[in-house]
Amino acid sequence: MEIKSSEFIISNTDVAKCPQDNRIEYAFIGRSNVGKSSLINMLCKHKGLAMTSSTPGKTQLINHFLINNEWYLVDLPGYGYAQRGKQAREKLKQIIENYILEREQLTALFVLIDCRHEPQKIDLEFIEWLGENGIPFSIIFTKTDKLSVNKLKENIEAYKKKLLETWEELPPIFLTSSEKERGRTELLDYIDSINKSMHE
Numbered sequence: 001m002e003i004k005s006s007e008f009i010i011s012n013t014d015v016a017k018c019p020q021d022n023r024i025e026y027a028f029i030g031r032s033n034v035g036k037s038s039l040i041n042m043l044c045k046h047k048g049l050a051m052t053s054s055t056p057g058k059t060q061l062i063n064h065f066l067i068n069n070e071w072y073l074v075d076l077p078g079y080g081y082a083q084r085g086k087q088a089r090e091k092l093k094q095i096i097e098n099y100i101l102e103r104e105q106l107t108a109l110f111v112l113i114d115c116r117h118e119p120q121k122i123d124l125e126f127i128e129w130l131g132e133n134g135i136p137f138s139i140i141f142t143k144t145d146k147l148s149v150n151k152l153k154e155n156i157e158a159y160k161k162k163l164l165e166t167w168e169e170l171p172p173i174f175l176t177s178s179e180k181e182r183g184r185t186e187l188l189d190y191i192d193s194i195n196k197s198m199h200e
Contacts, residue, residue, distance in 0.1 A: 001188045001189065001191035001195075003043065003046075003067055003068060003188070004068055004179050005067070005068055005069060006044035006049055006066070007065065008049065008064075008065055011063045012061060012100075013060075013062065013095050015046075015098045015099045015103055018062060019072065021103065023070065023072055024071050024103060024105055024107040024195070025064075025103065025104075025105045025106050025107060025192075025200060026073055026074065026107060026110065027073075027099070027100070027109050028073070028076065028110045028112060029076040029078070029079065029096065029110070030078060030112030030113065030114075030142070031078055031079060031080050031113075031122060032078035032080065034111050034113065034142055035114070035143055036075065036078065036164075037050035037051055038050075038072060038178035038179075039077055039112065042176075043188050044067065044073070044183055060092060060095075061095075062075075062077070062099055063074060063075040063076075067156075069194070071191075073194060074099075076087050076099060076100075076191065077095060077096055079096060079122065079126060080126075083171070098113065099143065100130075100133070100135055101135075106135075107194060107198070108138060108194060109135055109137040109138070110139075110140050110174075110187075111123070111126065111127060111137050111138070111140070112140045112141075113142065114142055114143055114145075115143055115144050115152060115156065115175070116143060116147060116155070117155075118158060119158065119159050119162040119163075128166065137171055138172040138190070139171055139173045139185060140174045140176055141156060141174070141175050141176065141181070142176055142177070143178075144175045144176060144177045144180075144182060145177035145179050145180045145182065174186055174187050
């Protein structure tokens with residue numbers, strides 16, 4: 001699939017105010033500073049589409065982008081940014097949980113993980129929560145250009161092993177690099193295959 005058009009539609013904090021046109025949605029989420037905006041811009045080949053920031057925790061809204069006039073790419077707030085107060089963290093958690101649990105148009109959720117780190121408690125807890133609520137998801141490892149081939153393989157294997165302690169099978173896994181445009185084709189083909197199966 002090629003992305004011919006991508007445009008920002010709306011930002012908000014309330015799932016009830018999300019677009020009501022029943023187009024299917026693919027949502028991207030991850031810890032603050034995981035490279036989410038860069039990945040979205042790379043997928044859409046649209047540099048300033050999602051706001052990238054060197055300050056973690058900038059995305060505090062549900063952002064809808066309309067792709068090819070067919071489906072929405074949804075940029076969700078990053079979770080677990082420690083420098084926010086407890087109240088602000090709770091509010092974000094509510095925004096994220098309400099969207100994920102209540103949004104019927106949500107077709108697939110992509111959880112972004114920085115491939116350079118060993119499995120982080122906060123990511124594992126979030127993935128666990130998705131499992132408990134029966135939310136289908138995939139994992140996208142970001143920043144793969146920052147590691148050697150062997151180290152990358154080692155880190156991914158460690159992650160899979162950790163997940164298999166609690167999961168019977170692994171979700172789809174994608175390896176990406178926004179700088180090198182790695183993983184773009186695989187991700188878009190995956191979304192395309194879901195789009196096609198929805199129309200059958």
